[in-house]
Amino acid sequence: MNQAVAPSIPATPQPREIVTLQAHILQQQSQYPEATGQFSWILSALSISAKMIAAHVRRARLDDVLGSVGNQNVQGEQQQKLDVIANDILLRTLGGREGVAIVASEENEEPVILRADDSQERKYCVLFDPLDGSSNLDICGAVGTIFSILRKDRRSSSPAQSLLQPGVQQVAAGYVLYGSSTVFVLTIGLGVDMFVLDPAYGAFMRVARGLKVPRANPCYSLNEGNRASFPDGYQKYLSWAQERGYSSRYVGAMVADVHRILLQGGVFMYPPTKKAPKGKLRLMYEANPMAMIMEQAGGKALVAPEQRILDVHPTDIHQRVPVIIGSSEEVDNVARHLATA
Numbered sequence: 001m002n003q004a005v006a007p008s009i010p011a012t013p014q015p016r017e018i019v020t021l022q023a024h025i026l027q028q029q030s031q032y033p034e035a036t037g038q039f040s041w042i043l044s045a046l047s048i049s050a051k052m053i054a055a056h057v058r059r060a061r062l063d064d065v066l067g068s069v070g071n072q073n074v075q076g077e078q079q080q081k082l083d084v085i086a087n088d089i090l091l092r093t094l095g096g097r098e099g100v101a102i103v104a105s106e107e108n109e110e111p112v113i114l115r116a117d118d119s120q121e122r123k124y125c126v127l128f129d130p131l132d133g134s135s136n137l138d139i140c141g142a143v144g145t146i147f148s149i150l151r152k153d154r155r156s157s158s159p160a161q162s163l164l165q166p167g168v169q170q171v172a173a174g175y176v177l178y179g180s181s182t183v184f185v186l187t188i189g190l191g192v193d194m195f196v197l198d199p200a201y202g203a204f205m206r207v208a209r210g211l212k213v214p215r216a217n218p219c220y221s222l223n224e225g226n227r228a229s230f231p232d233g234y235q236k237y238l239s240w241a242q243e244r245g246y247s248s249r250y251v252g253a254m255v256a257d258v259h260r261i262l263l264q265g266g267v268f269m270y271p272p273t274k275k276a277p278k279g280k281l282r283l284m285y286e287a288n289p290m291a292m293i294m295e296q297a298g299g300k301a302l303v304a305p306e307q308r309i310l311d312v313h314p315t316d317i318h319q320r321v322p323v324i325i326g327s328s329e330e331v332d333n334v335a336r337h338l339a340t341a
């Protein structure tokens with residue numbers, strides 16, 4: 001008699017584990033027995049900063065902190081009130097972390113030396129754009145925070161020199177997108193992980209691990225208002241893409257435009273223009289961190305054909321570079337037109 005075969009009982013689907021950003025940071029630290037916890041403390045400072053900045057961004061119009069403070073920052077751009085608030089939050093949270101020796105911000109002309117002594121635990125430098133795309137605030141558009149972490153270079157002659165390392169030397173990079181939700185995207189060189197702030201608990205909850213950017217997607221993102229002053233190769237690329245029915249998406253905040261590409265694919269560009277002949281975006285705290293994330297997700301990030309953003313040797317902490325970043329095939333399409341122009 002055939003033995004009744006018990007129906008295979010489907011494995012009970014495992015409930016999606018609940019992992020906060022804080023737990024994730026400690027999980028990663030546990031993979032490094034020699035870790036002192038300094039690096040984790042820095043990441044947790046960035047996490048609390050993101051929550052505080054998010055709260056201010058969401059209340060900007062209510063608290064009457066929109067608009068500019070009436071002066072220009074080192075970039076020659078109108079400094080928004082929230083730029084100053086976000087910058088102050090980051091300086092104060094990172095200032096309390098023993099492991100941070102130097103910080104550099106888009107909003108500060110000079111690096112801020114938090115701890116000049118050369119003791120072993122002063123290992124890290126943190127660079128950031130505290131509120132990227134802040135001109136979007138007045139129209140309730142997306143804005144972001146971008147950060148990059150380097151090890152302090154003890155051979156450097158000065159703190160400022162210690163920061164001037166190519167992007168390949170970054171030990172971590174990430175951004176916070178203050179959009180329809182508050183998203184924290186992080187890499188420490190082991191892939192790209194994504195977290196969303198749950199306002200009910202005040203915690204960033206992990207929602208994705210090991211993000212991979214789609215290899216291709218017929219979508220480009222750049223400010224076509226500058227088209228007349230783009231170098232020829234970009235002009236040729238745009239004609240090529242439009243002949244093939246590419247769509248165009250542009251928010252005007254790098255964090256939002258790059259985040260869309262990380263999730264859906266495509267290519268973001270900020271070419272040289274008449275107004276910004278070396279490009280507008282800053283290498284150290286915009287291009288480099290975004291390039292690390294995109295490469296960790298399987299994409300590409302160039303300043304020109306065959307020239308990775310991460311290989312650029314910086315000469316100034318506020319230097320600007322052209323940016324071509326996104327899906328490998330889409331970046332290749334742009335590079336091919338630049339190389340043959």
Ligand code: P6P
Nearest residue numbers: 132133134223252253254255280
């Ligand atoms: P444009 C925001 O001011 C920013 O630095 C980036 O976030 C953004 O990608 C770019 O400048 C937008 O510049 O010239 O298109 O307004």
